Amino acid sequence: MSLLEVENLRVAFDTESGPVEAVRGISFGVDRERVAIVGESGSGKSVTGRSILRLVRPPGRVEADTMRFDGQDLLALSERRMRAIRGQRIAMVMQDPKFALNPVMTIGDQMTEGLRHRERMGRRKATAKAIDMLAAVQIRDGARVMRAYPHEMSGGMGQRVMIAMMLIPDPDLLIADEPTSALDVTVQAEVLAILDDLVKERGMGLIFISHDLRLVSRFCDRVLVMYLGQIVERLDARDLDAAQHPYTRGLLNCLPSIGGERGALPVLQREASWAE
Amino acid sequence: MLIEIDDLSVTFGKGRDAVQAVRGVSFAVPARESYGIVGESGSGKSTILRAICGMAPVTGGAIRIDGQVLPKRRSLAFSRRIQMVFQDPYASLHPKRSVDATLAEPLAIHRMAGRDERVVRAMQDVGLDPRFRFRFPHQLSGGQRQRVVIARALMLEPEILLLDEPTSALDASVQAEVLNLLSRLREERALTYLMVSHDLAVIDHMCDRLAVMKDGRVVEELDRAALAGGGAREPYTQALFKASEHETT
Amino acid sequence: MNVLRREWLLDPNPASRAQARAGQFYLGWLRLIRNPLAVIGLVIIALLIVMAVFAPVIAPYDPIAQNLQGRLQPPLTGGHLLGTDEFGRDIFSRIVYGSRVTLYIVLLVTLTAPVFGLVVGTVAGYFGGWVDTVLMRLTDIFLAFPRLILALAFVAALGPGIGNAILAIALTAWPPYARVARAETLTVRNSDYIAAVQLQGAGAGRILARHIAPMCVPSVIIRVTLDMAGIILTAAGLGFLGLGAQPPMPEWGLMISTGRKFMFDQWWVAAMPGLAIFIVSLGFNLLGDGLRDVLDPRSSGR
Numbered sequence A: 001m002s003l004l005e006v007e008n009l010r011v012a013f014d015t016e017s018g019p020v021e022a023v024r025g026i027s028f029g030v031d032r033e034r035v036a037i038v039g040e041s042g043s044g045k046s047v048t049g050r051s052i053l054r055l056v057r058p059p060g061r062v063e064a065d066t067m068r069f070d071g072q073d074l075l076a077l078s079e080r081r082m083r084a085i086r087g088q089r090i091a092m093v094m095q096d097p098k099f100a101l102n103p104v105m106t107i108g109d110q111m112t113e114g115l116r117h118r119e120r121m122g123r124r125k126a127t128a129k130a131i132d133m134l135a136a137v138q139i140r141d142g143a144r145v146m147r148a149y150p151h152e153m154s155g156g157m158g159q160r161v162m163i164a165m166m167l168i169p170d171p172d173l174l175i176a177d178e179p180t181s182a183l184d185v186t187v188q189a190e191v192l193a194i195l196d197d198l199v200k201e202r203g204m205g206l207i208f209i210s211h212d213l214r215l216v217s218r219f220c221d222r223v224l225v226m227y228l229g230q231i232v233e234r235l236d237a238r239d240l241d242a243a244q245h246p247y248t249r250g251l252l253n254c255l256p257s258i259g260g261e262r263g264a265l266p267v268l269q270r271e272a273s274w275a276e
Numbered sequence B: 001m002l003i004e005i006d007d008l009s010v011t012f013g014k015g016r017d018a019v020q021a022v023r024g025v026s027f028a029v030p031a032r033e034s035y036g037i038v039g040e041s042g043s044g045k046s047t048i049l050r051a052i053c054g055m056a057p058v059t060g061g062a063i064r065i066d067g068q069v070l071p072k073r074r075s076l077a078f079s080r081r082i083q084m085v086f087q088d089p090y091a092s093l094h095p096k097r098s099v100d101a102t103l104a105e106p107l108a109i110h111r112m113a114g115r116d117e118r119v120v121r122a123m124q125d126v127g128l129d130p131r132f133r134f135r136f137p138h139q140l141s142g143g144q145r146q147r148v149v150i151a152r153a154l155m156l157e158p159e160i161l162l163l164d165e166p167t168s169a170l171d172a173s174v175q176a177e178v179l180n181l182l183s184r185l186r187e188e189r190a191l192t193y194l195m196v197s198h199d200l201a202v203i204d205h206m207c208d209r210l211a212v213m214k215d216g217r218v219v220e221e222l223d224r225a226a227l228a229g230g231g232a233r234e235p236y237t238q239a240l241f242k243a244s245e246h247e248t249t
Numbered sequence C: 001m002n003v004l005r006r007e008w009l010l011d012p013n014p015a016s017r018a019q020a021r022a023g024q025f026y027l028g029w030l031r032l033i034r035n036p037l038a039v040i041g042l043v044i045i046a047l048l049i050v051m052a053v054f055a056p057v058i059a060p061y062d063p064i065a066q067n068l069q070g071r072l073q074p075p076l077t078g079g080h081l082l083g084t085d086e087f088g089r090d091i092f093s094r095i096v097y098g099s100r101v102t103l104y105i106v107l108l109v110t111l112t113a114p115v116f117g118l119v120v121g122t123v124a125g126y127f128g129g130w131v132d133t134v135l136m137r138l139t140d141i142f143l144a145f146p147r148l149i150l151a152l153a154f155v156a157a158l159g160p161g162i163g164n165a166i167l168a169i170a171l172t173a174w175p176p177y178a179r180v181a182r183a184e185t186l187t188v189r190n191s192d193y194i195a196a197v198q199l200q201g202a203g204a205g206r207i208l209a210r211h212i213a214p215m216c217v218p219s220v221i222i223r224v225t226l227d228m229a230g231i232i233l234t235a236a237g238l239g240f241l242g243l244g245a246q247p248p249m250p251e252w253g254l255m256i257s258t259g260r261k262f263m264f265d266q267w268w269v270a271a272m273p274g275l276a277i278f279i280v281s282l283g284f285n286l287l288g289d290g291l292r293d294v295l296d297p298r299s300s301g302r
Helices: A045-052 A079-085 A107-118 A123-136 A142-147 A155-167 A185-202 A213-219 A237-242 A246-253 B045-052 B076-081 B099-109 B115-125 B142-154 B172-189 B200-206 B224-228 B235-248 C017-033 C036-053 C091-127 C129-144 C147-158 C162-189 C192-199 C204-240 C252-262 C268-299
Strands: A004-015 A018-030 A034-038 A060-063 A066-069 A090-093 A173-177 A205-210 A222-227 A230-236 B003-012 B019-029 B034-039 B058-065 B082-085 B160-164 B192-197 B209-214 B217-223
Touching: A004 A045, A018 A045, A018 A230, A034 A045, A034 A213, A045 A066, A045 A173, A045 A205, A090 A155, A107 A123, A107 A142, A107 A155, A123 A142, A123 A155, A155 A185, A185 A213, A185 B235, A205 A213, A213 A222, A213 A237, A213 A246, A222 A237, A222 A246, A230 A237, A230 A246, A246 B172, B003 B045, B019 B045, B019 B058, B019 B217, B034 B045, B034 B200, B045 B058, B045 B160, B045 B192, B076 B082, B082 B142, B082 C192, B099 B115, B099 B142, B115 B142, B142 B172, B172 B200, B192 B200, B200 B224, B200 B235, B209 B224, B209 B235, B217 B224, B217 B235, C017 C036, C017 C268, C036 C091, C036 C268, C091 C129, C091 C162, C091 C204, C091 C252, C091 C268, C129 C162, C147 C162, C147 C204, C162 C204, C192 C204, C204 C252, C204 C268, C252 C268
Parallel strands: A034 A205, A034 A222, A090 A173, A173 A205, B034 B192, B034 B209, B082 B160, B160 B192
Antiparallel strands: A004 A018, A004 A060, A004 A066, A222 A230, B003 B019, B003 B058, B209 B217
């Protein structure tokens, strides 16, 4: 049985000029592996991630034939039981630590909050666990970082803190929504390497949402390409260059490369037929 | 040399809170060249563009356009020679003004006639459907908005375009279109480009020569051929090159 | 005539500025009426306006005609829907005509205080430095005056009357709008779109009027509708104190004041105008809340 099974997921938003369909019937499964969901803006990839955690609020509507996590039907769970899963068993790392970390609490307070309230761990024990987790994301000076505020961190460090914070409860599935997009290029590689190690070590499932096809191909096992709310291609990461769908091929070819040709870059010609 | 940056320093704030965003940067751009500045966040690259526009506190050095030092307040004539394309198409268009109003405004400020024809022609030049003329920014996609930003920059027919990460906020497929557009416009109108980006591949594609910046200083200056051939001498440049490499497989 | 058809309004490619603006307004309207409370507020305000405009048609009696035989009649007697007051005047007619006074107060204050506050706030926020300091200290001075006391002082100096009461209210109502406008200006001032138009050579006047003020207007509008209740109550309070409208003008606050004497036995004399004030204030509050939902997300640009 897969860790996560999703069948025919549909998400629509009711606006004053009619419903807008963000996700139009996608099905996929994630086990203890690294799956990438790749798409451009408007593809529905972020909405998919949020739907799994039931973070889509009205006027959004989430419907699916199946949405099962470890055998439990996520759509049927009460909000209270969903809360027990969110964060504990399925965690989410978001794009910009500046916006995802609480600016008025110290890092230490934020990291130990869950432990102290949910598991009723003592302060000292929780702090020790947090510092351990920081060491796992290669922040050596854990005690100092615990006392600092988010705005005092650089982007890369903030993101590592986010990852540490999300992995403290030892979740089974991690959803990472563009975790490195807001980071400088030299820092991206470091953070990805850390994420990679942790996921492998703990045997977690990972859903990596990104717009960067080449990046995920180096980092993930399987790639799902989304376009306008549907999955247009599924491949193993190593078979990326053998992609069949014209959208995927277009995405692969349209990027400039160092030392490449000076002429016009190949442009993606969108076909209406891809959207059905 | 059309643009000369001579030992430029820009410092924000005073006393203990002073932050030196740019420290003694010098480079020169001849007419009709496309010059790139690449660096990560905090390197000071965008600040240089703002300094040229008179929007950053210059505390040392000089900026010369066509041999003349720029006066403290930028004149109307300045706006007809130099314009800027901004990074975030969501933030650089006034949300409550239609495309038509945004494009017609520079004409009104400079009392140029022929509003209707010029606006329509500008939209066509950047590949925008003229039927979008009275749309508001929130009714346009990111790529369309950026085209409006480019059209706006070209309304006054400048010779120099400053480009501040013009495609960073766009999807990859849209980026290709916009970069192609920028290349075409440069050739058609004999423009000089000073482009800033964190993406080495974009700079390499668009520019003839480039400067690598870190912490407010120019680390290295090289041309395209040198970069592609692995001729980067400084370790930082090499690190940047390596990190960008995954895009080039 | 295709002007007001739904497809014309929702056309994604408007062919003129007028069509584009009408379309945006229509979308905003659709959004507003999805909120049932906002609709209630809108209906109340609409009724107020209708009542004021068509007062001679709606009111069954002359509001100032006295009928001392029929004084202090309870509601629903002798053709008087809401009863009569101590002079035998029909209360319903007085409330209907009183809506004109209420609307007059609302309009005058709305046209003066927020506009002045918007100008002061945007200028202060945009220029910063000593301009900001001077204007904001000026704002603080006016903000520090308790409204009713200032009204008292005005009336003492200039004599009682509805005009002077409105002047007093307007003079104390503008500072919050200046604050709101300044806060919004500070947020907007460093945006790229302002930088772009500065780079085109635009002068401060053009930037303030056409670029910055439009971004502040939604916050000011919301603030105005929410303040409306307070303004009506202040005018009523002044009327109550005898400082605003003078008898026999059917101003609601004045009606409550004179009806005070009969509160226990003939409660309707004071309660009916009180109810009218309550309903209108509620209407403005509900409308203001609904407007906030419509105007705020738009103004953030996305």
